[in-house]
Amino acid sequence: MAALRRGPGLRRRGYAVVFGNPRGSSGYGEAHGRAIRGNVGETSAADLLALLDAALKSPDLDERRVGVLGGSHGGFMTTWLAAHHGDRFRAAVSERAVNAIDSFVGTSDIGWFFADSLYVDDFARQSPLSYADRISLPMLIIHSEQDWRCPVEQAYRLFVALKRRGAPVELLLFPGEGHELSRTGRPSHRIQRFDAILDWFDRHI
Numbered sequence: 001m002a003a004l005r006r007g008p009g010l011r012r013r014g015y016a017v018v019f020g021n022p023r024g025s026s027g028y029g030e031a032h033g034r035a036i037r038g039n040v041g042e043t044s045a046a047d048l049l050a051l052l053d054a055a056l057k058s059p060d061l062d063e064r065r066v067g068v069l070g071g072s073h074g075g076f077m078t079t080w081l082a083a084h085h086g087d088r089f090r091a092a093v094s095e096r097a098v099n100a101i102d103s104f105v106g107t108s109d110i111g112w113f114f115a116d117s118l119y120v121d122d123f124a125r126q127s128p129l130s131y132a133d134r135i136s137l138p139m140l141i142i143h144s145e146q147d148w149r150c151p152v153e154q155a156y157r158l159f160v161a162l163k164r165r166g167a168p169v170e171l172l173l174f175p176g177e178g179h180e181l182s183r184t185g186r187p188s189h190r191i192q193r194f195d196a197i198l199d200w201f202d203r204h205i
Contacts, residue, residue, distance in 0.1 A: 052088070091140075
């Protein structure tokens with residue numbers, strides 16, 4: 001089931017937000033959570049696109065003007081969707097994402113074993129960065145310099161891969177912040193982040 005919500009800042013701009021609990025998320029039991037193991041991007045994408053299609057049945061939404069936004073695993077999926085289903089979106093905002101599993105292993109504070117338990121094997125196939133050459137829609141990358149969960153090199157690698165191709169990309173880095181910027185960061189930084197997202201979507205959607 002797709003849910004539509006309009007927050008105060010988004011409502012002023014006329015945006016609707018679609019979100020749900022695709023496989024891999026909590027709330028529907030262990031089997032639901034484990035369903036993405038070893039095939040994270042493809043499995044999650046199928047559910048997220050089904051949610052989007054259900055939402056777009058609403059007559060007041062325009063399927064030609066859709067953006068994609070996510071942080072952490074949602075950032076992983078934003079990059080993945082931009083590469084594999086970019087024709088569905090006009091713009092993307094990828095925040096604090098895992099983009100390259102190979103360098104995530106051993107650098108993240110979540111522990112070296114996490115990637116093995118989730119991505120299982122074949123890290124290159126499951127890394128969004130492996131498909132950066134397919135990304136052509138405008139992408140804003142947001143990251144914090146002191147993010148130990150998804151280290152900042154994850155943002156740098158994606159930014160450089162897109163920049164070298166001449167793809168429309170911008171990188172916004174926040175000093176002195178960690179993985180929880182959007183929830184517990186400095187109020188001024190949280191406002192700047194939200195303003196940057198609105199500006200990006202206003203420009204490209």
